[in-house]
Amino acid sequence: MSTRQRGEPGSKGRTCSVLCALSSAGLSESGYDRDALLDDLAACTYINRKLRARQIEHDAKAAGDTWDEATDERAPLFTAMLVGTPSRRLEGGGRLAHLAAWKLDALSAQVTDLFARICDLRVSRESAELQGEVRDLAFGLFDSSPIAWMQVMETRPEVTQRRDLGTPSSWLAGRRVLVLGAGALGAPVSEFCVRAGVKELTVADYSVVNPGILVRQPYTDADIGLGKARALARRLSAIRDDLDVTPSYGNVRSGFFAPGQDLGAFDLVIDATADASVRSNIELARKAAAVRPPLVTMVIGHNAERGLVTTKRGGRLSRVPGPLAPTEPHLHFHSSRLQPAH
Helix, strand or coil: CCCCCCCCCCCCCEEEEEEEEEEEEHHCCCCCCCCHHHHHHHHHHHHHHHHHHHHHHHHHHHHHCCCCCCCCCCCCCCCEEEEEEEECCCCCCEEEEEEEEEECCCCHHHHHHHHHHHHCCCCCHHHHHHHHHHHHHHHHHHHCCCEEEEECCCCCCCCCCCCCCCHHHHCCCCCCCEEEECCCCCHHHHHHHHHCCCEEEEEEECCCCCCCHHHCCCCCHHCCCCEEEHHHHHHHHHHCCCCCCCEEEHHHHHHHHCCCCCCCCCCCEEECCCCHHHHHHHHHHHHHEEECCCCCEEECCCCEEEEEEEEEECEEEECCCCCCCCCCCCCEEEEEEECCCC
């Protein structure tokens, strides 16, 4: 996308409809004249073309990875303009900037590209005259060409509200979570935690990816032979660039629940191993731990007909004899029969 930093760098869009012609006079009245518009578009086109040529130099297949699916690096680049428009006010008097965007048609983009190439020529009287002619041609196109308005999709918290805001899953935001097991239950649960905004995620599993599990677990042929925890961590880390998922390949009993282990490093432990010995070790570790994070244990039947989830609230170990303090964990069972989809 060719544009100066007048909008959101990471915004994406797609053409929705053609509405009207671009009024360069209107932009001039707002303090952004046609010369600045053309210079900015040309500068961005020049930079993007250099970056694109370098990308294709390293990977010839990248020539087709463009908005317009052009296969020639000399073809006109996708050219769009983003404008921040003041919108509703925040408490305190500030305004939120919403983004409007339009895509230049193919001819306007080609003329802009040509102008960028001419500006890159050695300065001479001939190049200056040619630059003036192309500038006049571009101005005429700006005044007469249709605009393909675009839908801008962004995730800025100022203008975008999360779907899980105010829901129970929002509790996961900013938490440190340990998921035991990266199989049919642990893998999708781990992904849910990532998307819910956890601060740290550790995925622990002692097995490797083999061909037989690909029908029901989120791995590919390229993962075969890798540890599940490593393969899953690599995939989940790609979902959010602000989170590195930590894989742990080894015995979870000795790695996380050995005597004297500090369980306070996690805000939530999810056991999806379906392993009775792991559940036993967790209980022993929690019994002696000074800090007991909440625990969720989940299993599913061999035929995937029944599922069972148990939850224990977190708390601190009470040394005072007598009834359980309110912060002591309580056990809850959730069992259901899984119905086949129709």
